[in-house]
Amino acid sequence: xxxxxxxxxxxxxxxxxxxxxxxxxxxxxxxxxxxxxxxxxxxxxxxxxxxxxxxxxxxxxxxxxxxxxxxxxxxxxxxxxxxxxxxxxxxxxxxxxxxxxxxxxxxxxxxxxxxxxxxxxxxxxxxxxxxxxxxxxxxxxxxxxxxxxxxxxxxxx
Numbered sequence: 629x630x631x632x633x634x635x636x637x638x639x640x641x642x643x644x645x646x647x648x649x650x651x652x653x654x655x656x657x658x659x660x661x662x663x664x665x666x667x668x669x670x671x672x673x674x675x676x677x678x679x680x681x682x683x684x685x686x687x688x689x690x691x692x693x694x695x696x697x698x699x700x701x702x703x704x705x706x707x708x709x710x711x712x713x714x715x716x717x718x719x720x721x722x723x724x725x726x727x728x729x730x731x732x733x734x735x736x737x738x739x740x741x742x743x744x745x746x747x748x749x750x751x752x753x754x755x756x757x758x759x760x761x762x763x764x765x766x767x768x769x770x771x772x773x774x775x776x777x778x779x780x781x782x783x784x785x
Contacts, residue, residue: 629758661681664719676720676722686783716752718748742759743759
């Protein structure tokens with residue numbers, strides 16, 4: 629990020645594995661917080677979808693929004709192979725390890741427009757804050773063509 633002159637803040641904290649565990653930490657860090665879904669579609673293609681942290685994604689409507697067929701959660705082995713990450717540490721910054729074309733990175737439109745987006749820096753013991761535009765620029769620098777989409781949320785009862 630320094631090489632691209634991308635401004636960012638970093639906050640060290642205890643390891644967190646879920647959105648629920650990170651609630652107290654998030655309260656002290658300004659900006660949009662995120663949740664990441666590592667998915668595999670019916671054709672065997674991998675997707676990394678980053679959404680606002682509290683969003684409950686409608687997985688049945690998601691394929692139409694991002695242009696693929698039915699999706700399911702990806703297994704830990706390809707996650708480690710493609711992103712160099714394990715469950716609980718997933719972040720769009722993992723795309724640095726993924727060869728271009730091996731995974732489609734998707735960012736919810738609200739995050740792409742955000743002044744500050746908070747993501748893990750390849751480990752779940754810190755949070756990095758940077759702008760949505762700079763996150764997209766970083767992904768492009770690594771050879772990915774991130775997709776910005778309106779990710780469908782589940783209806784609340």
